[in-house]
Amino acid sequence: FAVEDIRNFSIIAHVDHGKSTLADRLLELTGTIDKTKNNKQVLDKLQVERERGITVKAQTASLFYNFEGKEYLLNLIDTPGHVDFSYEVSRSLSACQGVLLVVDANEGIQAQTVANFFLAFEAQLSVIPVINKIDLKNADPERVEKQIEKVFDIPSDDCIKISAKLGTNVEYVLQAVIERIPPPKVHRRNPLRALVFDSTFDQYRGVIANVALFDGMVSRGDKIVSAHTQKTYEVNEVGVLNPSEQPTLKLYAGQVGYLIAGMKDVTEAQIGDTLYSHKHPVEPLPGFKSAKPMVFAGMYPIDQSEYNNLKSAIEKLTLNDSSVSVHRDSSLALGAGWRLGFLGLLHMEVFNQRLEQEYNTSVILTTPTVPYKAVLSSAKLIKEYREKEITIINPAQFPDKSKVAEYLEPVVLGTIITPDEYTGKIMALCQTRRAVQKHLMFIDQNRVMLKYLFPLNEIVVDFYDSLKSLSSGYASFDYEDAGYQTAELIKMDILLNGNIVEELVTVVHKDKAYAVGKTICERLKDSLPRQLFEIAIQAAIGSKIIARETVKAYRKNVLAKCYGGDITRKMKLLKRQTEGKKKLRKIGNIEVPKDTFIKVLKTQ
Ligand code: GDP
Ligand code: MG
Numbered sequence: 001f002a003v004e005d006i007r008n009f010s011i012i013a014h015v016d017h018g019k020s021t022l023a024d025r026l027l028e029l030t031g032t033i034d035k036t037k038n039n040k041q042v043l044d045k046l047q048v049e050r051e052r053g054i055t056v057k058a059q060t061a062s063l064f065y066n067f068e069g070k071e072y073l074l075n076l077i078d079t080p081g082h083v084d085f086s087y088e089v090s091r092s093l094s095a096c097q098g099v100l101l102v103v104d105a106n107e108g109i110q111a112q113t114v115a116n117f118f119l120a121f122e123a124q125l126s127v128i129p130v131i132n133k134i135d136l137k138n139a140d141p142e143r144v145e146k147q148i149e150k151v152f153d154i155p156s157d158d159c160i161k162i163s164a165k166l167g168t169n170v171e172y173v174l175q176a177v178i179e180r181i182p183p184p185k186v187h188r189r190n191p192l193r194a195l196v197f198d199s200t201f202d203q204y205r206g207v208i209a210n211v212a213l214f215d216g217m218v219s220r221g222d223k224i225v226s227a228h229t230q231k232t233y234e235v236n237e238v239g240v241l242n243p244s245e246q247p248t249l250k251l252y253a254g255q256v257g258y259l260i261a262g263m264k265d266v267t268e269a270q271i272g273d274t275l276y277s278h279k280h281p282v283e284p285l286p287g288f289k290s291a292k293p294m295v296f297a298g299m300y301p302i303d304q305s306e307y308n309n310l311k312s313a314i315e316k317l318t319l320n321d322s323s324v325s326v327h328r329d330s331s332l333a334l335g336a337g338w339r340l341g342f343l344g345l346l347h348m349e350v351f352n353q354r355l356e357q358e359y360n361t362s363v364i365l366t367t368p369t370v371p372y373k374a375v376l377s378s379a380k381l382i383k384e385y386r387e388k389e390i391t392i393i394n395p396a397q398f399p400d401k402s403k404v405a406e407y408l409e410p411v412v413l414g415t416i417i418t419p420d421e422y423t424g425k426i427m428a429l430c431q432t433r434r435a436v437q438k439h440l441m442f443i444d445q446n447r448v449m450l451k452y453l454f455p456l457n458e459i460v461v462d463f464y465d466s467l468k469s470l471s472s473g474y475a476s477f478d479y480e481d482a483g484y485q486t487a488e489l490i491k492m493d494i495l496l497n498g499n500i501v502e503e504l505v506t507v508v509h510k511d512k513a514y515a516v517g518k519t520i521c522e523r524l525k526d527s528l529p530r531q532l533f534e535i536a537i538q539a540a541i542g543s544k545i546i547a548r549e550t551v552k553a554y555r556k557n558v559l560a561k562c563y564g565g566d567i568t569r570k571m572k573l574l575k576r577q578t579e580g581k582k583k584l585r586k587i588g589n590i591e592v593p594k595d596t597f598i599k600v601l602k603t604q
Contacts, residue, residue: 001073004183006254008212010077010092012120013102014110014476018132022102022164022173023061026076029170030063032242060198060210060256061243067178074177075256090119095197095212095256098126098181100173101152105131105139105161109147109443111415111478117152126181129154130173135163147443184214186253191280192216192224194251194259199269201319205237207263208245211275212256214285218275219250224261227274227284233261265319292481293325293341294410295348295460296393298366298601300337306361307336313359314338317351324351329394331503333585333597334364339394341371345460366601370457372507373408373484374399395507398491409487409509410456413438416467418475420446425470433458434511453482455509492517492546494524495538499588503597513539517547520600527599528592530554535590 011019063074077092093099099120103113120127129148131141145156160176162169198210218224222235237260239247251257263269274284301310318324325341342348348368355361372392376382381403389408392398414435418426420442430437430452439451454463459479467475492513494504504524508516517539524537528551539547585592 001071001252001254003186003188003254005070006073006075006183007098007177007181008075008077008096008184008254008256009098009100009177009181010096010120011100011102012093012116013132014104014107014112014116017102017104017107017110017113018164019102022100022130022132022162022170023076025164025167025170026063026074026174027061027243029167029174030065030074032061032063060241062240062256065174065178067175072178073255074174077256090123092197093120093123093125095195096123096125097184098128098177100128100130100177102130102132102164103144103148105133105141105144106136108140108144108447109151109417110476111417112476114151114415114417114449115478115480121152127152127154128173128176128180129159131159131161132164134161134168135166143444147447151443151449184254186213187215188217188253190215190253191282192218192222192275192277193253193282193285194218194224194275195285196269196271196273196275198271199322201265205260207260207265207269209259209261209263209269209275210241210256211251211259213251213253215253215282216277217250217252218259218277223278224275225278225281226268226270227276228270229268229273231268232278233263235259235261267322271322293323293343294370294456294481295342295344295368296339296371297342297348297368298329298331298334298337298364298394299340300331300334300364300366302362302364304335309359310355310361310363313355313361314340317354317359321351323347327393331597333503333592333594334366334601337364341393342368345464364598364601368460369393369395369507370410370460372398372410372487372489374404375406375408377403377405392507395491395505396502398489398505398507400491406486407489408484409489411482411485412454412456412459412479413482414452414454414459414477414479416450416452416475416477417443418448418450418471420448422471422475423448423450426450426467426475429463429466429470430454433463434509454479455485455487457509490541493540494520495536495540496524496587496590496592497536498538499590501587501592504600513541514546521547521549523600524596525549525551527596529596531590533589 011022013019060075060077063076065072065074077095101117101120103109117127131144133139134141141161145159148154148159149156160169160172162173164170193215194211194213196209196211200208202208218235218238220235220238223232224235225232237247238251238257239245240257245258276282301307314326318326323343327339329339330336342351345368352363352365355363373389374392375389376385382388390399416426433454435452435454435458437450437452441449443449464477467477488510489507490510490513492506492508494501504520506516506520521537521539528535530551530553532553534553535551537549537551538545585594
């Protein structure tokens with residue numbers, strides 16, 4: 001294929017607006033997959049993607065299309081729409097010259113539509129607006145056209161109205177891809193310059209890197225160098241994704257495909273890396289911002305004997321998802337485990353679900369926290385810690401105020417799109433989350449777009465659920481990283497009869513200390529078994545008690561439950577009690593079962 005006959009494009013949209021379905025139709029229309037089969041989101045290969053109906057990993061496919069007597073090569077990169085995976089979107093976009101921006105004809109522009117549009121706009125790509133689901137009874141494509149004009153400044157005439165489900169007008173989408181998206185700007189005569197935009201790990205073949213060639217060509221047997229690691233590799237295989245891998249003799253500039261070169265793990269094929277010929281070193285392409293974990297949680301095996309199993313499962317899974325950060329950690333109550341960093345809550349849930357489904361493990365996941373920072377107060381401390389700012393991903397390591405000039409917390413810029421009738425309630429909700437309003441705009445007569453600056457920790461756990469239930473499911477939400485801001489953070493201890501429980505140390509904003517302390521005390525009260533003496537549960541900041549609950553004394557006699565007779569039942573009860581004891585942790589003279597910790601620490 002000549003460069004002029006190649007188009008590289010991506011499909012972006014709010015979740016469920018029909019990206020994957022449109023991709024299916026495009027694959028059929030170009031004969032890449034059979035039309036007769038019942039094709040449903042064929043690019044969603046992972047089990048969790050099929051179950052949740054969401055795309056987690058971007059997938060690539062090369063399509064061949066004959067238009068007005070000319071054969072074109074169209075490289076389609078399907079992307080996930082959820083905010084947690086927006087790094088996948090930006091990564092895909094760097095290999096493209098244009099995007100299809102899919103908007104549901106019934107729902108209209110939603111929060112992720114806006115976020116994704118701006119990613120494409122900033123990358124200076126051609127944007128083709130596609131209004132999907134025109135077959136729906138409540139579809140109102142004209143209204144959506146006007147929204148697109150108002151919010152994105154794209155003339156409404158540019159919109160293509162389709163039904164991806166029925167296949168209506170999908171051929172116009174392919175035509176627009178050819179006519180409105182420019183071919184890649186590349187130079188085939190120059191030495192090789194290839195961008196690694198994704199990589200996966202295959203047990204038998206090692207790392208499979210997805211590459212976009214900006215200059216030159218590459219074929220089997222070539223010696224290539226990674227700009228990132230400076231290691232040299234021999235290329236074993238190159239090919240296109242069709243959408244399954246199909247080896248070819250060469251890959252040329254302008255093409256998107258895959259490459260296998262004996263790299264042993266995905267860290268050797270860093271996303272954003274440039275590959276070049278060992279004979280002709282080149283200036284590396286601008287890389288990506290690496291994915292930054294925003295949500296941290298402790299992960300422990302339910303039973304310590306499962307530790308090694310879980311360890312190897314986490315290792316294998318992170319081979320394919322380099323955006324998860326892994327630190328070893330241990331807890332007196334829960335044993336040896338890890339502190340894992342994720343891009344967001346959905347990412348954390350998906351990772352957990354994959355561990356369970358693909359590796360058959362079961363784990364305890366603790367309440368997620370965000371990475372706080374502390375700016376150290378003296379030159380002496382800076383020398384001791386070897387840095388001026390320390391990042392705290394584990395509340396137990398929160399440095400004392402005497403050492404700190406100021407604490408910082410991560411903030412995000414959130415976009416909310418809602419029917420106007422819910423605006424008041426949503427503004428009130430944002431207020432309780434310490435959010436600052438930045439922008440308010442009507443996108444049509446009865447829909448509002450709000451922008452707020454949120455402290456990240458105020459939205460990680462249940463903001464989205466609250467927003468959805470306030471708005472009967474109609475409001476949508478997305479956010480982007482907005483750096484750090486000064487915050488009055490404090491460390492809160494939980495005490496049982498005056499003894500600090502190390503695993504329950506929490507970092508909170510001063511305005512939230514009372515509410516959080518109260519919740520933890522209540523949860524403890526509900527799950528801590530009564531003992532022979534009274535137990536005082538307290539939340540404290542330094543020496544100041546801010547919340548308190550009491551567990552009354554109880555005369556422990558498990559046999560009292562059985563009314564005489566049944567001896568086997570008594571034996572069983574006794575056995576169960578001794579087993580349970582093994583899992584107790586003593587705090588002072590109080591016996592706390594592991595189960596209590598799980599109930600208090602676990603995600604709601
Ligand atoms: P994605 O999250 O953007 O990839 O969306 P999917 O392609 O997974 O589609 C989400 C849901 O919308 C699925 O249930 C599809 O069957 C449905 N859907 C997609 N396109 C259409 C369409 O044109 N008409 C109708 N009625 N439903 C559609
Ligand atoms: Mg999808």
